[in-house]
Every structure is written in C-alpha cells, then in structure tokens.
Amino acid sequence: KAGVTQTPRYLIKTRGQQVTLSCSPISGHRSVSWYQQTPGQGLQFLFEYFSETQRNKGNFPGRFSGRQFSNSRSEMNVSTLELGDSALYLCASSLQEGNTIYFGEGSWLTVV
C-alpha cells in the first residue's frame, strides 16, 4: 500500500509569490492534516481536513489555506510568501480523526 505522497519535494520561491503543495493520502484514509516544521519551532499544526471539511486549524495567518477534494487528496496554499515561510511542510493522513497519523516525506520550501 502506497504511503502518503507529497509533491513537489523541493521548491524555491521568491518573496511575494504564492505556492501550492499537494498531498495524496494513504488509500482509504479520509483525514488529512498539514504541519510546518522548522528547526526553531518544531512541528506546528496548520490544519486538518476530513471529508472535504476543515475540522481543526492551527495558529497561522490567513495566508495559509488548504482544501480537500472528494478523493481525499489535499492541497495547501501559501500566498504572499515571506522568508520565514521557509520550512518543511508535512502532510499526514489517517483513517479518521483520532486514529494514528502517517506522514509523507514532506515538501521543502525555500523562500528567497
């Protein structure tokens, strides 16, 4: 069974641009969550989706948004990129809320 797949793996953007990251959950998993990981802040929860609905949201500005499609695939978007947005963005999926979450390999975003 394929794991959580994230694309792209690496990308470089300039300040002010926007970026869209994609996540395909494990087959059958309906819950998808997103995290930002930086050396100084550790793993920070962004948001969680279940059946196309955002169920939980972390403390990030409105520039960070996401959505989930009917096939459970998810995208997150960051607009007006800032240097501080440089991080590893991790997607995770689970069968449903409260179950074990499994992570993808992440998307490394560098903002220059």
Next chain:
Amino acid sequence: GESVGLHLPTLSVQEGDNSIINCAYSNSASDYFIWYKQESGKGPQFIIDIRSNMDKRQGQRVTVLLNKTVKHLSLQIAATQPGDSAVYFCAESNAGKSTFGDGTTLTVKP
C-alpha cells in the same frame, strides 16, 4: 494550554545499549499517544502508540510506557543500533488534534 515536551534535546548512547527517551505532557484529557522517528531529510515515521487505558505497550525492540499520574511518556529502545540514530518525537492526541514535542536527537556511537 496544551504542551508536549521531551526532557532532553539530545541523547547519546553506545551501540548495543538500551535507550530511554522521555516525554512529559500537560493535557490530562489526552487519550492517545504516539512516538515518531524522523531521520534526516525524511518525514516522521510512526514507531508505536498507546491509548490512555494502557500503561505499557511493546513492539519490536521498542516499548512505550505511560504514566498518567505524572503525565509522563517514555520510549525504550532495546539493543540500540546505528540505524536508530534519528530525532524522536512524542505526540499526544485529544479530540482528534495532535500536538508534538520538540524532539530528542538520538545518536548511537559504534
């Protein structure tokens, strides 16, 4: 508020020794706990979990202990190997929302 922390940011052990990585949590309502391993350049990998109705769970070479009285979680790795070198995170889950600790970097010396 909720917080999950690990007692030590780094831990160095000799190959073959047992490793113990500790984690303290503050939300007594948390009902599910997970340990993850993250190798350099990779995403976190599930190791083992435990629900709040248990105090011990064993896997292959790993054991998780949960002490709800003092809100403490530990991961024990038996016969630590060089491949165990990684960052280890604990996570607590409450109402479907997971909160992660900062991580302990385990280094295994040959």
